[in-house]
Amino acid sequence: MTLQMAQLPLTKLYRPNLALCGPSLTRRYTSLLSSKLNRTSIFRTSSYTHARPLHSAPAWASAAAVLKRKYENAPLPPTSESPNTQEVQPVPLEHLPISRIDERKVVIGFDTEDWARFHHVWLRDHCRCPQCFHPVTKQRLFNTFDIPPDIKPTKVESKSTGLEVLWPSSHPHTSFYPWSWLKQHSYDPPLPQYQLPAPEKILWGSRIEQFPPTVAYEDVMGGDDRGLYKWLSNVEKFGFSFVTGVPPTPEATEELSTRIGFIRETHYGKFWDFTSDLAKGDTAYTTLALGAHTDNTYFTDPCGLQLFHLLSHTDGTGGQTLLIDGFYVASLLKELHPSAYDILSRVPVPAHAAGDPGCVYTTKQYPVLSHTGRDGKLTQVRWNNDDRSTMSHLSASEVEEWYDAIRVWNKHLTSPDSEYWVQLSPGTAVVVDNHRVLHGRSAFDGKRRMCGAYIGIDEYRSKLAVLKERFEAQANGDVVSTDAGGRSVWSPYL
Numbered sequence: 001m002t003l004q005m006a007q008l009p010l011t012k013l014y015r016p017n018l019a020l021c022g023p024s025l026t027r028r029y030t031s032l033l034s035s036k037l038n039r040t041s042i043f044r045t046s047s048y049t050h051a052r053p054l055h056s057a058p059a060w061a062s063a064a065a066v067l068k069r070k071y072e073n074a075p076l077p078p079t080s081e082s083p084n085t086q087e088v089q090p091v092p093l094e095h096l097p098i099s100r101i102d103e104r105k106v107v108i109g110f111d112t113e114d115w116a117r118f119h120h121v122w123l124r125d126h127c128r129c130p131q132c133f134h135p136v137t138k139q140r141l142f143n144t145f146d147i148p149p150d151i152k153p154t155k156v157e158s159k160s161t162g163l164e165v166l167w168p169s170s171h172p173h174t175s176f177y178p179w180s181w182l183k184q185h186s187y188d189p190p191l192p193q194y195q196l197p198a199p200e201k202i203l204w205g206s207r208i209e210q211f212p213p214t215v216a217y218e219d220v221m222g223g224d225d226r227g228l229y230k231w232l233s234n235v236e237k238f239g240f241s242f243v244t245g246v247p248p249t250p251e252a253t254e255e256l257s258t259r260i261g262f263i264r265e266t267h268y269g270k271f272w273d274f275t276s277d278l279a280k281g282d283t284a285y286t287t288l289a290l291g292a293h294t295d296n297t298y299f300t301d302p303c304g305l306q307l308f309h310l311l312s313h314t315d316g317t318g319g320q321t322l323l324i325d326g327f328y329v330a331s332l333l334k335e336l337h338p339s340a341y342d343i344l345s346r347v348p349v350p351a352h353a354a355g356d357p358g359c360v361y362t363t364k365q366y367p368v369l370s371h372t373g374r375d376g377k378l379t380q381v382r383w384n385n386d387d388r389s390t391m392s393h394l395s396a397s398e399v400e401e402w403y404d405a406i407r408v409w410n411k412h413l414t415s416p417d418s419e420y421w422v423q424l425s426p427g428t429a430v431v432v433d434n435h436r437v438l439h440g441r442s443a444f445d446g447k448r449r450m451c452g453a454y455i456g457i458d459e460y461r462s463k464l465a466v467l468k469e470r471f472e473a474q475a476n477g478d479v480v481s482t483d484a485g486g487r488s489v490w491s492p493y494l
């Protein structure tokens, strides 16, 4: 059954429900301050390199042919003329959304409160039929630039599983979009109550010592990946997590690291196994205390996760580990010293790693607090006062202001309210989100053997996203994945 709504005046029907709020605002355990933090980006790739034009173009045609050969045995979903309704939750007929074609947009009334419009060109560009979007590689096959700017559907029809759109062409083309996917990706206006909830972030201070996020090694290494999911979810929420019961060997620790993803090789090596012998030109390789810092401030892309594990400490004491939630301290700064927050968000801090004759890494363009996205929320803390380079780029009027700002930042960072000190022992590894949580240590004597690794932020996000797909199928019928053919073309990540 199709309900046409051409006669209904949109201005009367469109009543955005301002009383509804996003799920992130209703979460019980998220602190007030954490609501200011953004949702974590997901690992995504975009590629237009395999686009297939509607007219002949030898290079693209050959790319499409290669893909076809490579995946010719892969199961293809039904064509857009008969959408795969097994993947999509049907809507009862009495709740069927209504749809109509406007001059530049398709207007959809999901219910009396929720209306959204989608530009014709946007809909055509997002066709996910097997001719337009490869069902295995999840890459666009269709050439966006073949879409006439004034394209307009000849017909739209509300089906129980989604919207069907017929496009004019010498070869008429039918597109299909599940209702849940349209709601999730609505932009005119956004319908936040249908969009994926922002990841829960729990900001913490020193009292985290009462309930430090911890998982057991045997759970993390378990074949069903649930322990791994718990571990990475801890990292997403708290910015760090312990793993207990790890065999105190480099081999077991390396295996633990690779549960998350590829180890990132740097000038410190790939998997580290080191002691205080200054084997590398960095204070980490001494017995000196290390103030709270993030690693790799001198890289364009500082490592995402850092895993470390104390394998042994003999003939001495000290060497407590320090962890500080940089997002928590930043939120304090924003509330109490907004001008300092602004300066730390604005002024780039040059940094270097130059202790080894064979390398010199430098960056000059990144501030202490980085914000990305349209919402401008905090996404990364970079802070290592020891690695800071010459500050010759400030104007004369900015110098004292900047030193005042880092002084107040350092005051909150080193406050007993912020610092979480823990004495690690062999068998307990910790993984830290180096974009959020700062780490340090007290001085020690005797001989300590540490091992560990860096893991890229994209590897971590990808693994977490895959585990979310598996363990958190959307309760509202959204398409997340299909087991048989891999990820659905309607996955919210695409």
Ligand SMILES: [Fe+2]
Pocket: 284, 293, 294, 295, 439
């Ligand atoms: Fe470090």
Ligand SMILES: [Zn+2]
Pocket: 080, 127, 128, 129, 130, 131, 132, 133, 173, 174, 175
């Ligand atoms: Zn198509």
